[in-house]
Amino acid sequence: MGFFARLLTWIVVLLASTLYVYAAPCTLRQLNPSVTVCTPGTNALVQSPVHVVAGSTDTNPVTAMQVYVDNKFTFQVNASTLDTFVNLSTGNHRITVQGWDSTGATFKQDVPVSMQPPCALNTTNQTVTICSVVNGSVVSQPFHVVAAATDSNPVTSMKLVIDGVSKGSIANSAILDLYVSNLTVGSHSISVQAQDNKSAPFSKVLNVSVTDASHGLSNLRHIIFFLQENRSFDSYFGMLGQYKASEGLANDVDGLNLNTTLNNTQGQPVHPFHYQTVCTENLSPAWDEAHVDVDGGLMDGFMLTTTSVPSTIDPTGTRAMGYYDQTDIPYYYEAAARFTTSDRFFSPALTNTVPNRLYMFTGTSFGNAFPPTPPSGGFTQPTIFAHLDQAGVSWRYYYQDGASSAFIQQFSIYKTDSAKVVPIANWFSDIMNDSTLPSVIFIERASPSARDEHPGANIQAGAADAANIINALIHSPSWKDSALILSYDEGGGLYDHVRPAREVKPDSLAPKLTSKNKPGAFNQTGIRVPLIVFSPWAKPSFVSHTARDYTSILRLIEDTFHVTPLTLRDKNADNMMEFFDFSGAPRLLTPPSLPAQPTNGICDNNREKAPGF
Known part of the structure; x- marks a missing residue:
């Protein structure tokens, strides 16, 4: 074979093996053939219409690319790349981008997403809803601005403008999610501007007051x-x-809206109802069930997941829709009315107790979506207690049901700091000496003795136990410079109508899931939980509407005592300054009178069902 014939053969072979990688909209996978979906990302929280961008890799020419939503054909382009907008209803969806090449071969990539608006949006076309921050709120820095646009046309940009100066923008998205810092202390105008592909921009404006992150916190010892x-x-x-x-x-x-209607496991409508018992059977708030409960922001799956904890008393799961009021827990109702609370306080992760309590101590669950087994010697993840030690800040941990019930025992720090873990009996004497009471205190719940208010336990017994601990502080010499924050580790599988808030991922660790688990990420909070802040410095009868999870408690501790943050989650959390008034003398130094918490309510699981079931 002559030289030119051999050269021609080489060229033919080379062309036959050429990998067609077209003008790439992002870094493409090299698998042959394959589709790479550039946006949205896997498990992304999106706003409709969602921007879909994809590219292809193939040794043969790609002739078409298609978009399917939940296996339904939506869009096609006769090209090797794709850039379009797709309308989604609220809820969980699977976006599939499929490629075709000249040989007739097909290849695809599936991307699960959640069309979960970050809050309840204004339904008027071409409007912006700012979900966080809230007009008139007091914020520390960095603070989280989350907003979304309602628009029948594709939104091409969302821009954050503060005091007339652009602070950042997001292209081809109807959601803005940014953290803001480096503002001066004082009042600022916050504007979120949206622009779609067919009309003039539209916006929403509000005002916030930025405070020094540690201003006045020295009043809290x-x-x-x-x-x-x-x-x-x-x-x-x-x-x-x-x-x-x-x-x-x-x-x-x-x-609660008492006219809300959700379906139980048999498709029967159920409204929220007042429990006729202070004891109910358990539910499951684990990762899979919690994601079904939220249902991509529809908040309609709570009764459907009750089959995870079968009940012969309430087989259709209506107990998930029950509520208590001031006749059941009068101590909490009066305390929340007279001290400070929030209707936007969330658990950190959309799962059950243990991963959330990991967040409480470490600012992350270090990838755990389900309760992990501690390794020999305990978890080595840095805790708030370790960082307090490093900063020379005193702390103490009170347990109620024996040292073995203390969650801190699952961490390696317990071996070196076990002397700081003491019985609750010490609390009542320790608070009588303000000068020796430690700076930071954690109180363990009383689970073995069923005083933790968990479903399955008597809530009045748990509330009375908490009231006893809180009242002791309120009437002690340590009250004048203390803040006690009472909350709940997660929602327990019980109905709540407010969808989880968006949050920064604490670290690079993805949830440890199998193919059988519900998809998700640590980019949102869990379910909304109760909160009461007891302090003489608390704003009386104040309700915060700013979204936070309880890693904000870590940030408050860190800012007050100059402690290094644990993860990106607590580093970027709001420090709860909004709950306090340090402008003068403490307004609740003489505490309001709180009622006794009764413990004589009817405790009968047989009364847990909704009326008529």
Whole structure:
């Protein structure tokens, strides 16, 4: 064979093996053939219409690319790349981008997404809703601005403008999600501007007050945090607004709508109802069930997941829709009405107790979507207690049901700091000496003795136990410079109508899931939970509407005592300054009178069902 013949053969072979990688909209996979979906990302939280961009890799010419939503054909382009917008309804969806090449071969990539608006949006076309921050709120830096546009046309950009100066923008998205820092202390105008592909921009404006991150926090010498178990905000404080109004206070709480209707496991409609018992059977708030409960923001799956904990008393799961009010937990209702609370306080992760309590101590669940087994010697993930040690800040951990019930025992730090883990009996004497009381205190819930308010336990017994601990502080010498924060570790599988808030991922670790688990990421909070902040420095009868999870408690501790943050989650969390008033003398130094918490309510699981079932 002559030289030119051999050269021609080489050229033919080379062309036959050429990998067609077209003008790439992003870094493409090299698998032959394959589709790479550039946007949206896997498990992304998106706003409709969602921007879909994809490219292809193939040794043969790619002749077409198609988009399917939940296996339904939506769009096609006769090209090797794709850039389009797709309308989605609220909920979970699977976007599939499929390529065709000249040989007739098909190849695809599936991307699960959640069309989960970051809050309830204004339904008027061409409007912007700012979900966080809230007009008139007091914020520390960095603060989180989350907004979304309602528009029938594709939104080409979302821009954040503060005091007339652009602070950032996001292209081809109807959602803006940015953190803001480096503002001066004082009042600022926040504007979120949206632009679509066919009309003039539209916007929403509000005002916030930026405070020094540590301004006034030196007034707090002691921060005490206390997490009870498994209660959603609506199940406990859904009627708080009405109670406040009955007491002559503002009805300023986003609580239950008693006309809400969800279907039980048999497709029967159920409304929220007042429990006729202070004891109910358990539910499952684990990763898979919690993601079904939220249902991509529809918040309609709570009864459907009750089959994870079968009940012969309530087989259709209506107990997930029950709530308590001031007749059941009067101590909490009056405390929330007179001290400070929030109707936008969330657990950090959309899963059950243990991963959320990992967040409480470490600012992350270090990839755990389900309860992990501690390794020999305990978890080595840095805790807030280790960082307090490094900063020379005193701390103490009180347990109620024996040292073995203390969650801190699952961490390696327990071996070196076990002397700081003491019985709750010490609390009542320790608080009598303000000068020796540690700076940071954690109070363990009393689970073995069923005083943690978990479903399955008597909520009044748990509330009375908490009231006893709190009242002791309120009437002690340590009250004058303390803040005690009471909350709940997660929602317990109980109904709440507010969808989870968007949050920064704490680290690069993805959830440890199998192919059988519901997809998801650590880019959102869990379910909304009750919160009461007890302090003489608390704003009386104040309700915060700013979205936070309880890693904000970590940020408050870190800013108050100059402690290094643990992860990106607590580093970027709001530090709860909005709950306090340090402008003068403490307004609640003489605490309001709180009622006794009764413990004589009917405890009978047979009464847990909704009326008529």
